[in-house]
Amino acid sequence: MTEPKGAKTRYKTTNWAAYNAALKARGSLTIWLDKDMQWYAPASGKRGRQRIFSEAAIQFCLSIKCLFNLALRQSLGLVESLLRLAGLNWSVPEFCTVCRRQKSLRVQLAYRASPTALVLLV
16 A cells, blocks of 8 residues: 655654664764864964964864854854863953954865764864
C-alpha cells in the first residue's frame, strides 16, 4: 500500500540509547583557546595610532557572532566570558573596534557536518 502524496513518513526508533546520545551530542560544545595565540596586534612601525587587537582576535569575535547567530554586543559578552573561563587575562575589543574592522575582514569558517559534538579550535 502506498502513502498519499504529502504524507509524512513515520520512523520508529528502535535504539533509544543511541538516539538519546545523539541528541545530547548536539548540545555539546568544546572550544579550545591557544594561550600562545597572538591576541594583541604587533607594532606596525607606521605613523598614527597603532592597532591594539590582532586580526585573529577580531576574527574570533566575528566567528562567535556567526556561529551562534548573535548580535555583535552579545557576541563580545560571550567572548569575554569564554576568555574568563579559559583563565586568560586578555581584554576584549570594544564594540566600535570590531564593528569598524569587520568591514575589511572576511570571516570564512570551514564547516563539516559531524555526528558528534561541535569542536571549535582557536
